[in-house]
Amino acid sequence: xxxxxLFDMNGVIISDESIHESAFKKTVESFEINLTHEDYLxxxxxxxxxxGYQNIAEHFGKTLPIEQLLIEKAKLYLEIFPTQKxxxxxxxxxxxxxxxxxxxxxxxxxxxxEIELVLKEFELAKYFxxxxxxxxxxxxxxxxxxxxxxxxxxxxxxxxxxVIEDSQSGVTSAKAAGCYCIGITTTHSKEDLHNSDLxxxxxxxxxxxxLNEIEHL
Numbered sequence: 435x436x437x438x439x440l441f442d443m444n445g446v447i448i449s450d451e452s453i454h455e456s457a458f459k460k461t462v463e464s465f466e467i468n469l470t471h472e473d474y475l476x477x478x479x480x481x482x483x484x485x486g487y488q489n490i491a492e493h494f495g496k497t498l499p500i501e502q503l504l505i506e507k508a509k510l511y512l513e514i515f516p517t518q519k520x521x522x523x524x525x526x527x528x529x530x531x532x533x534x535x536x537x538x539x540x541x542x543x544x545x546x547x548e549i550e551l552v553l554k555e556f557e558l559a560k561y562f563x564x565x566x567x568x569x570x571x572x573x574x575x576x577x578x579x580x581x582x583x584x585x586x587x588x589x590x591x592x593x594x595x596x597v598i599e600d601s602q603s604g605v606t607s608a609k610a611a612g613c614y615c616i617g618i619t620t621t622h623s624k625e626d627l628h629n630s631d632l633x634x635x636x637x638x639x640x641x642x643x644x645l646n647e648i649e650h651l
Contacts, residue, residue, distance in 0.1 A: 436595065437537055438595045440585075443544050445479075447522060447556075450515070451479060458474060461503050508548075523636065523637065541584040549565050564588060566584045575601075575607035576607045576610070591612075596615070596645060600620045601622055601627075616633070
């Protein structure tokens with residue numbers, strides 16, 4: 435029986451991939467790195483900022499001051515967010531509906547500060563029982579640890595949880611943890627999310643009744 439719905443944040447709750455992409459690009463410009471949109475999707479999207487910078491350094495053959503870049507990017511995100519904040523279409527209504535039927539949690543590669551900022555800005559914090567961030571794990575997605583820790587915090591088995599993800603690494607993490615995973619094409623294509631148990635294009639395709647049907651498959 436499904437008891438909880440676990441939400442990724444970037445690209446699932448908030449449409450902020452453009453903010454992250456801009457911040458990554460700006461922080462590596464001085465190192466003569468021209469980060470393209472494709473580079474961002476392959477190296478950074480769906481991953482922690484630390485892993486993103488590690489991937490950039492390896493891909494471009496550069497030595498980067500990652501600790502300094504993490505601080506700079508976090509500052510940039512907080513500066514840009516208020517002017518470009520935008521929730522993914524339909525997700526707020528879905529969260530409010532599902533909160534009446536399931537336990538909800540956030541399991542994201544974002545920092546705790548970023549998650550708390552997003553939930554506060556959209557008045558969503560009260561709907562989530564627990565939040566797992568990049569600060570809470572040793573291994574980021576696609577490793578299963580983020581979702582295993584989330585399930586442990588909720589005192590639930592992975593098979594009692596449905597995950598909603600928008601990235602390949604997130605889907606891989608959820609499936610490796612043993613959760614049912616729904617992929618949404620806000621960031622990546624249906625083909626990229628093919629390892630999901632179900633792929634949707636819009637949150638309007640989901641509701642409590644639909645999830646209840648999944649429980650009985």
